[in-house]
Amino acid sequence: MVFKIALRPDQITDLASLRVHKPELIDAIIANLAASLDPLIPSDAKERFGKLTQEWQSDTKFLSNIDEIALHPAYQRIIGMGPTVIPYILEKLITSPGYWFWALKAITGEDPVPAVDRGDMVNMTQHWLQWGRDHGL
Amino acid sequence: MADKYWWPDSEYIAFWPQHIPRKVTLECFIAAFETLRYARCESEEYEDGFEKIAILVDPYTTKSTHVARQLTTVQWTSKLGQSFDIEHDLREVCGQIYGTVGAVMKRDFAQKLPL
Numbered sequence: 001m002v003f004k005i006a007l008r009p010d011q012i013t014d015l016a017s018l019r020v021h022k023p024e025l026i027d028a029i030i031a032n033l034a035a036s037l038d039p040l041i042p043s044d045a046k047e048r049f050g051k052l053t054q055e056w057q058s059d060t061k062f063l064s065n066i067d068e069i070a071l072h073p074a075y076q077r078i079i080g081m082g083p084t085v086i087p088y089i090l091e092k093l094i095t096s097p098g099y100w101f102w103a104l105k106a107i108t109g110e111d112p113v114p115a116v117d118r119g120d121m122v123n124m125t126q127h128w129l130q131w132g133r134d135h136g137l
Numbered sequence: 138m139a140d141k142y143w144w145p146d147s148e149y150i151a152f153w154p155q156h157i158p159r160k161v162t163l164e165c166f167i168a169a170f171e172t173l174r175y176a177r178c179e180s181e182e183y184e185d186g187f188e189k190i191a192i193l194v195d196p197y198t199t200k201s202t203h204v205a206r207q208l209t210t211v212q213w214t215s216k217l218g219q220s221f222d223i224e225h226d227l228r229e230v231c232g233q234i235y236g237t238v239g240a241v242m243k244r245d246f247a248q249k250l251p252l
Contacts, residue, residue: 062217062234064203065161066146101150119141119152 045081049088052078057098070102079106090132093125104128143169163239166192166201175242181227183210187243191227194239203235 056074063069070076078085086107089100101124105111112131117123144151145159154172158165167177170190181191189207194200205213205227212224231237 064144064216065200066144066148066150067161070146070148099150102146102148105148105150115149118149119143121142124150 045084046088049078049081049085053092066099066102069099075103079103083107086132087137090129090137093128101128104131145169161200163192163194163199163201166204167240167242170242173244175244178241178243181207181238181241183207184243186246188246189241189243191238192240192242193231193235193237195236199239201239203230205230 052074056072056078059074060069060072078089086104089103089107092098093100101113108131110131112127113124114127117127141152143153145153145157145161145165147159149159153159154169157168157172170192175190178189181189183189191205191207191213192201193203193205195202203215205215205225207213207227208224211226213227213230214222214224215230216222227238
């Protein structure tokens with residue numbers, strides 16, 4: 001990713017000097033600048049997942065309609081984060097089970113739950129955790 | 138029924154009786170509960186020997202939103218979404234989130250099907 005920043009000549013000199021003496025500081029400035037300029041690129045996927053999860057769970061905690069729960073914008077953005085979040089979701093299945101199965105199906109394109117276990121939250125969780133183990137997660 | 142989450146979702150995540158259309162309509166919910174030997178009744182008043190449920194609907198879309206189960210003469214129980222179970226007066230869950238009572242159904246305790 002390329003960033004163009006307008007600097008005064010004296011600022012360029014200062015920056016060059018800073019780069020020589022404090023390279024890690026320059027790297028941190030660039031990383032923070034990247035994160036602030038484009039919110040779609042998470043500097044920490046897990047943190048982003050956590051914030052979206054919190055928003056989703058807060059807004060849907062009283063809903064029973066699974067379609068409405070899964071179509072919440074925050075939940076859809078979690079799905080949009082792709083395979084990166086699969087380990088985080090599997091962790092959530094253990095610590096705070098919820099309606100994560102829709103997201104797992106959408107991201108993986110798979111469904112390890114046999115028809116006989118549909119709706120059985122305990123067994124569905126076990127099927128997906130086994131799926132995770134089978135895929136090294 | 139207590140072991141499985143019932144809901145006619147479009148992704149086939151939850152359980153739903155196979156021959157009942159997978160639609161969030163009051164008619165489909167009534168049909169689903171009829172498979173558990175519930176029958177529609179007029180009154181939500183407690184009756185000895187009977188177990189009652191109330192299906193709540195959105196008054197504007199008439200879509201089913203929630204099901205509560207009667208415990209005693211005044212108390213009902215509901216599972217709040219992904220959260221905990223609560224006990225309440227039936228009218229306490231009516232309103233903005235769950236809507237109004239669309240139908241009340243009952244079954245004889247002796248008719249209760251094994252899970």
